[in-house]
Amino acid sequence: MYAAARPRFGLFTLEDMTPKPRGRPISDEPRNQQRPVRFTEAEMVLVEHAAEVDGVTVAAFIRGAAVRAARQKAKSSRTK
Numbered sequence: 001m002y003a004a005a006r007p008r009f010g011l012f013t014l015e016d017m018t019p020k021p022r023g024r025p026i027s028d029e030p031r032n033q034q035r036p037v038r039f040t041e042a043e044m045v046l047v048e049h050a051a052e053v054d055g056v057t058v059a060a061f062i063r064g065a066a067v068r069a070a071r072q073k074a075k076s077s078r079t080k
Contacts, residue, residue, distance in 0.1 A: 037062070 039047065051061035 031063075 051058045
């Protein structure tokens with residue numbers, strides 16, 4: 001009929017007081033490598049527009065383009 005009684009401390013149960021993990025989970029593959037890149041104003045406008053069209057950040061757009069190009073080069077060099 002009634003739920004089992006849980007120990008209470010004031011307004012909270014013991015489960016409420018247990019610390020919960022906070023923040024973003026730690027990645028197995030953190031992106032901790034950086035390379036500065038320079039663009040002309042016209043190139044940056046082009047990149048920003050392309051990133052906006054894709055719905056991603058400029059950093060994600062540049063990273064994706066660089067990784068795709070690197071994978072294509074690696075693939076083509078293996079088949080030669």
